[in-house]
Amino acid sequence: GTNWGWYAYDPGTNLVYFGTGNPSPWNATMRPGDNKWTMTIFGRDADSGEAKFGYQKTPHDEWDYAGVNNMLLSDEKDKDGKVHKLLTHPDRNGFIYTLDREKGDLFTVGKIDDTMNEFKDVDFKTGQPIRDPEYGTRMDHQAKDVCPSAMGYHDQAHDSYDPTKQLFFIAANHICMDWEPFMLP
DSSP: OOOOSOEEEETTTTEEEEEOOOOSSSOGGGSOSOOTTTTEEEEEETTTOOEEEEEESSTTOSSOOOOOOOOEEEEEEOTTSOEEEEEEEEOTTSEEEEEETTTOOEEEEEESOTTOOSEEEEETTTTEEEEOGGGOOOTTOOEEEESSOTTOSSOSOOOEEETTTTEEEOOOOOOOEEEOOOOOO
16 A cells, blocks of 8 residues: 555654555455555654554455544553553544554554444454444445445544643544445456
């Protein structure tokens, strides 16, 4: 997947963060497997370019979600007062992911909108989304009212974080779609 979106840099970790786009062709039946490294948040060493971590949000993306949206960096306290260096990423697939920005481990995940239906949840142990096959895009199946649409619940709009209020501000869409793939030569 290409890395055509937005980037963030943390001088404390010396890591550059970015997301990669969707695999192709869009007809998911034509490209089996997870399509590794697409739809992935990377943390790369700014000096060497070495990948320190990669977290794939939508293995085998079936909906053209292109996970390249903003990477918001924040330092947050947990309920015990411990400070965590975090990366928050509202994704087109409908989830807001928060990762430990030093290791890439999933810290929290939540839905942008409760009408999301292509995924039921995220398995926190594996970090992988739990699909609802009714909304999948496979040959000879028309998926109706897939939420979110290919535009996603969060597209390429810019986000912001207010560290004094510890609040994130994001633009959100609420658009669903029908999808039926076709074979291409």
